[in-house]
Amino acid sequence: MGITEQDLVGAFYEMIRTAATSIPEDVYRALKEGYERETNPLAKKQLEAILKDIDIACTRKVPICQDTGTPYFFFEMGENFPLRLGAVNAAREAVRKATKDGYLRPNAVDPFYKKNSGDNTGRYIPWIHVDIVEGSDLKVWFMTKGGGSEFPATLIMSEPILGFEKLKSGVIDTIVKYGPLPCPPVIVGVSVAAGADIALTLAKKSLLRPVGERNPDPNIAKLEVELLNAINKLGLGPHGFGGGLTALDVKIDYSYRHPATFAIGIVTSCWATRRASAVVHSDGSWEMTSKHIRYTGSGCMI
């Protein structure tokens, strides 16, 4: 039995629906722990509202946030996976269907003619990033991010000598500059790369990694923790009302760079981090690889 485009539409649709309505387990756990620790009353009130919102969205299968963002697909496509253009078509079709069913708000607008396509598709949207890898499976990450959390996206073209200094100060300055706008507590994706485009792409891809999972390289892991602690010392807190939880995590990735360049990408995700991942096999069977909170009959929980 061969895989069909319709199989993929079904898998992608389920990923979108899951991502839009139920928060990943790792994010939920971090928010809940933050709530339990928080002593600032305004901050606690915000985290309480956030946890209530998550519960309602999951129970009623409605979007967590009305800004259901811009849809992104990251494919790691095995060279022997049977569908290629089919996977791209299926991603667009799944986005259209999820929009029609109210899981995504129609957000795709033609910048020159101001026309909203009405179904979240348009030139280059959904954005689909493809890496070709060995094997015959298709690994898929779906992410959708609201407009507010895109504001802080920052590119720094540093002198290589000052690279890590500019990386650290750039992260702190970005969090301070944008304050409450990206809906903290945020997840911060950071990268070092050869070029501007690579840096921002890798920073965004970093947001796909679960909260609490450290970079396997011990030096990078150390930098992630150092920056996370530094951000949380700022006292910005949930929604900027103060408190100890400004970032849920910091993720760092890199590409090899050119000797003369040190491009730094910084990207934030709001607390409503909506992502799902799955692996699709060449026979059409698939499973979700990300874990999400689920409705158990009496509420939503891990």
Added chain:
Amino acid sequence: MSSAREFHLRTPLRDEDVDKLRIGDVVYLTGTVVTARDEAHELALEVLRGGGSLPVDLRGLALYHCGPVAVKDVSGSWKIIAAGPTTSMRMEPVEPEFIERTGVKMIIGKGGMGRGTAEAMKKHKAVYAVFTGGAGALAAEAIKRVPAVYWLDKLGMAEAMWVFEVEEFGPLTVAIDSTGANLYEQRLAEVAEKAKEVKRELGLPAEE
């Protein structure tokens, strides 16, 4: 701010309702809330400047910076399924005039607003309050009815002017009060100060 005061208010809001609120207070609102984002602001001001009137009289009501996700139920009436706040600062250039021309008493959004809005709030007795960003499902829970929607065909779902009947809509945190005090301005100055210390600890050079 050791503990937040909590208020339960009903629209239409009067000057005395607004006057007792101070930055950091938490409000739960019952009554009529009307949405407007960038394009509804522009269109509303165009109408008002031309001497026309808006489809809904906003005096004493709350204006909500929000682009909801709405679906029609089987009976053909609108149901809001997600309706959290959008970034208020985008509306800052036109908000003072909007407050003056419409008589809204509360503006609800996220992320804070600027000096112009704070001045207008002081002059016309209004407040700016922040609803938890991203909490779209929680907001939708408090929206009990959708009596009307205007400019839907022209502006689309997110930019249209929606009229919501809400019950205990909140938590809303007062971020600008009718004295013109601005919570975010104060908080962000503290954060910027703290950032200097944090940078020193990271071994980064001092600025300036």
